[in-house]
Amino acid sequence: MRQLSPAAFLVLAAFTVPLAVELRTAAGLFGVELPFVAVVVFEAGLLLVLTTVYLLGRLSPDDGEAATA
Amino acid sequence: MATFVDRYPAEAKAIQATFAVAFVSLGIGALFGAIQALHRTNVFRFMDSVDYYTLLTGHGVLLALVFTIFFLAGVFQWGITESLDTPAPDIRLTWAWVGLMTAGATFAAVAILAGLFPEIPMSADVLYTFYAPLQAHPLFYVGLAMFIVGTWIAGADWFLSYRTWRRDNPDERIPLQAFMVLTTMIMWYVSTLGVAVSVVFFLIPWSLGLVDTVNSLLTRTLFWYFGHPVVYFWLMPAYLLWYTVLPKLAGGRLFSDPLARAVFVLFVLLSTPVGIHHQYLDPGIAEGFKFIAMTNTMFLLLPSLLTAFTVVASVEHGARQRGGEGYLRWLGALPWRDPAFTGMALAGLMFAAGGFSGMINAGMNINYLVHNTLWVPGHFHMTVGTAVALTFMAGTYWLLPQITGKAVYSRPIGLLQVIVWFVGMVFMSNAMHRGGLLGIPRRTAEPQYANFDFAAAVGSVGELRMQIAFGGVLLFLSVVLFLFNVAATWADDRVGTPVDDAIPEPLSPASGAPLVLDNLALWTLIAVVLVVLAYTLPILSIVSDAGLLGSSTGSPVAITLEAVAETVAAALPGVW
Amino acid sequence: MDIHRYEKVWLAGALLLIVGFIATVSYGAVGAGITMVNDEGGQVDHDSLDEHPRFSEPGTYADGPNEYDVYVVAYQFGFEPGTQEPIRVPAGSEVTFHVTSRDVTHGFQVVGTNANTMVIPGQVSTITVRFDEAGTEEYGLLCNEYCGAAHHAMEGRIEVVPQSQWNESMEVS
Numbered sequence: 051m052r053q054l055s056p057a058a059f060l061v062l063a064a065f066t067v068p069l070a071v072e073l074r075t076a077a078g079l080f081g082v083e084l085p086f087v088a089v090v091v092f093e094a095g096l097l098l099v100l101t102t103v104y105l106l107g108r109l110s111p112d113d114g115e116a117a118t119a
Numbered sequence: 120m121a122t123f124v125d126r127y128p129a130e131a132k133a134i135q136a137t138f139a140v141a142f143v144s145l146g147i148g149a150l151f152g153a154i155q156a157l158h159r160t161n162v163f164r165f166m167d168s169v170d171y172y173t174l175l176t177g178h179g180v181l182l183a184l185v186f187t188i189f190f191l192a193g194v195f196q197w198g199i200t201e202s203l204d205t206p207a208p209d210i211r212l213t214w215a216w217v218g219l220m221t222a223g224a225t226f227a228a229v230a231i232l233a234g235l236f237p238e239i240p241m242s243a244d245v246l247y248t249f250y251a252p253l254q255a256h257p258l259f260y261v262g263l264a265m266f267i268v269g270t271w272i273a274g275a276d277w278f279l280s281y282r283t284w285r286r287d288n289p290d291e292r293i294p295l296q297a298f299m300v301l302t303t304m305i306m307w308y309v310s311t312l313g314v315a316v317s318v319v320f321f322l323i324p325w326s327l328g329l330v331d332t333v334n335s336l337l338t339r340t341l342f343w344y345f346g347h348p349v350v351y352f353w354l355m356p357a358y359l360l361w362y363t364v365l366p367k368l369a370g371g372r373l374f375s376d377p378l379a380r381a382v383f384v385l386f387v388l389l390s391t392p393v394g395i396h397h398q399y400l401d402p403g404i405a406e407g408f409k410f411i412a413m414t415n416t417m418f419l420l421l422p423s424l425l426t427a428f429t430v431v432a433s434v435e436h437g438a439r440q441r442g443g444e445g446y447l448r449w450l451g452a453l454p455w456r457d458p459a460f461t462g463m464a465l466a467g468l469m470f471a472a473g474g475f476s477g478m479i480n481a482g483m484n485i486n487y488l489v490h491n492t493l494w495v496p497g498h499f500h501m502t503v504g505t506a507v508a509l510t511f512m513a514g515t516y517w518l519l520p521q522i523t524g525k526a527v528y529s530r531p532i533g534l535l536q537v538i539v540w541f542v543g544m545v546f547m548s549n550a551m552h553r554g555g556l557l558g559i560p561r562r563t564a565e566p567q568y569a570n571f572d573f574a575a576a577v578g579s580v581g582e583l584r585m586q587i588a589f590g591g592v593l594l595f596l597s598v599v600l601f602l603f604n605v606a607a608t609w610a611d612d613r614v615g616t617p618v619d620d621a622i623p624e625p626l627s628p629a630s631g632a633p634l635v636l637d638n639l640a641l642w643t644l645i646a647v648v649l650v651v652l653a654y655t656l657p658i659l660s661i662v663s664d665a666g667l668l669g670s671s672t673g674s675p676v677a678i679t680l681e682a683v684a685e686t687v688a689a690a691l692p693g694v695w
Numbered sequence: 696m697d698i699h700r701y702e703k704v705w706l707a708g709a710l711l712l713i714v715g716f717i718a719t720v721s722y723g724a725v726g727a728g729i730t731m732v733n734d735e736g737g738q739v740d741h742d743s744l745d746e747h748p749r750f751s752e753p754g755t756y757a758d759g760p761n762e763y764d765v766y767v768v769a770y771q772f773g774f775e776p777g778t779q780e781p782i783r784v785p786a787g788s789e790v791t792f793h794v795t796s797r798d799v800t801h802g803f804q805v806v807g808t809n810a811n812t813m814v815i816p817g818q819v820s821t822i823t824v825r826f827d828e829a830g831t832e833e834y835g836l837l838c839n840e841y842c843g844a845a846h847h848a849m850e851g852r853i854e855v856v857p858q859s860q861w862n863e864s865m866e867v868s
Binding site for chain 1: 451455456461465534535538541542545546549553576577578582
Binding site for chain 2: 696697698699702705706709710712713716719720723724727729730731732733734736738740741742771798799800802804806807808809810811812814815816818819820821834835836837838839840841842843844846847848850851
């Protein structure tokens with residue numbers, strides 16, 4: 051798994067916020083009304099995926115990649 | 120190792136002063152913003168709603184005029200000095216405009232804040248747009264006039280630097296940063312004319328009692344003559360940082376100097392003859408003038424869209440220099456650890472969204488749905504509030520070492536700060552946009568009404584309120600972190616850390632730019648012609664309809680609870 | 696001037712977008728017939744509205760079959776009519792609002808709709824609105840331009856009355 055620097059992780063985590071928040075607006079365009087808790091769940095899911103990618107990158111980095119500070 | 124403060128210590132001191140005023144205003148303005156966010160959403164109210172409007176006036180003036188323009192003054196002084204490699208022609212002149220701007224801003228701030236103390240017979244609860252017949256204390260208008268004149272002198276100072284340089288370099292292209300400073304100031308001179316006329320010839324005499332009445336629609340139109348180009352006065356220093364500094368931060372070079380020049384020329388030409396798009400719903404202005412303002416505004420999208428291309432291309436170039444590969448994977452190669460880079464990148468990203476909501480505002484008839492609703496602050500908190508403010512904060516992390524010689528106190532805090540800003544703004548402006556579409560008004564202390572409820576399309580109004588309050592608090596925390604970082608940096612002693620302040624040459628150099636782009640006189644002339652074409656007829660029509668001095672006597676804004684209670688009691692027996 | 700190929704594509708796309716926006720707005724103006732608030736309302740003397748033939752008695756005036764004129768005066772801090780008694784219009788009618796101010800600049804917005812205009816003392820804002828409702832409907836009315844210390848208390852109601860229940864006592868004669 052490619053390595054993510056801690057800073058890149060933080061920035062991507064920040065980026066999940068508009069994704070989660072706007073998901074509800076986008077769903078509304080198709081007539082799907084999602085409750086607020088859906089945003090929370092979606093955000094938690096995105097962060098989970100991101101954290102997994104981050105940890106895997108640390109624990110089993112791709113060959114030839116040096117650990118970044 | 121020598122950096123700007125070593126080469127130009129006197130200019131660096133002046134820049135430090137402008138930054139100091141900018142950051143103090145930022146802190147006060149941000150505090151007011153947090154209070155507003157909690158008050159209007161009914162999450163936490165500790166003051167009377169009358170005072171909300173005092174804080175709102177302070178928030179607008181301190182953030183949108185004082186913080187932004189003082190920061191611009193610092194960046195431009197740095198940019199012109201550095202790119203022309205020429206000291207200020209007379210440092211006393213430089214301090215004169217710094218002093219005048221500061222005095223003017225202080226007077227205006229005093230007039231505004233006095234509104235919080237009923238014992239002081241002075242107030243300026245007129246908001247940042249100060250529409251007549253609402254009338255502020257004369258000190259407010261005088262302060263604003265002094266502030267504007269101070270900026271004019273700053274521009275003269277920079278043109279004098281250019282003249283000195285030109286004598287020694289008769290055949291060279293204007294260096295890019297200097298070009299950006301000069302074109303921005305040309306735009307500024309053209310655009311401040313309207314509000315200067317309004318304030319000096321109408322509002323100051325009126326507030327002093329020298330004339331009895333003003334023509335409300337005329338002064339409003341003269342304000343908006345200025346009110347649109349001022350947003351470019353905020354944006355252009357941010358663009359200067361995006362074009363000349365961001366590529367370097369990304370590890371690369373500016374993609375194209377000629378296109379950057381063209382963008383700034385477009386702003387000189389198109390920024391001012393569009394102001395009527397803020398008056399789409401005004402009576403007294405024929406639809407034809409509004410239509411012309413609309414088409415001009417749509418073309419004004421062009422320089423910003425071009426900027427998007429050049430900035431992304433330059434950043435991608437930097438990423439590939441750092442070893443990035445692939446269609447999207449190069450994003451990972453960028454220096455996300457650097458708060459200066461990340462702040463500007465996030466600001467640029469958010470600007471794209473803010474630009475789109477601005478396109479909606481510009482769509483003349485669509486404007487019916489969003490005018491004066493919460494959508495509008497949603498839009499401008501993403502543009503001036505993020506593209507500009509966040510870029511300025513991010514730029515500070517890069518500039519501060521050069522003008523003080525000291526390393527930034529904490530990079531991790533800087534990174535956290537810019538990210539918290541971005542997240543806070545996502546929550547707040549998303550809710551503001553959605554709230555505006557429901558009809559929730561802007562500039563209102565208690566948008567909770569007795570006769571009706573707002574009907575939410577997705578989710579509930581209560582959620583929107585929570586989002587605004589939450590986002591607003593995050594933004595305030597971000598400012599606290601930023602100011603802490605800056606103060607700690609300033610307070611530290613200099614330890615001679617090397618500063619990497621070198622800006623590489625662009626990929627497409629200035630020599631490839633057509634000479635006509637540097638013809639500042641030509642662009643000034645065309646700008647003036649376009650403004651005359653856009654504004655002569657509407658203003659003549661407004662004056663012939665209601666007279667130069669109109670018939671609006673002053674309506675000083677009530678600042679006492681008793682006065683408010685009386686007025687409300689008299690006006691609303693049916694509701695209560 | 697050397698312009699990269701991608702940049703030319705982007706420039707072309709940007710210009711297309713801009714022209715497209717102008718086209719859609721023009722369609723709204725000319726095709727869908729959405730008129731902007733303009734100068735046709737004329738000027739009034741905001742200090743002597745009680746001498747004006749219509750604004751002295753604001754309210755709903757019949758103007759023709761299913762056409763009405765509603766004269767509204769905005770003031771600190773309410774609408775007349777609108778605040779102390781609701782504005783009444785019949786369902787299925789075309790209503791032209793004529794709005795002016797007695798004192799400072801206000802806003803006039805029918806909440807949840809696109810009926811929205813600035814109200815400037817000395818000027819009259821006119822907007823023509825279709826009320827297509829079948830039955831009774833109520834709309835909120837609010838001022839969306841800061842007009843002083845109690846701006847947030849400035850509100851009102853519009854009642855859309857079914858045709859069958861409309862009678863001439865609801866009009867100003």
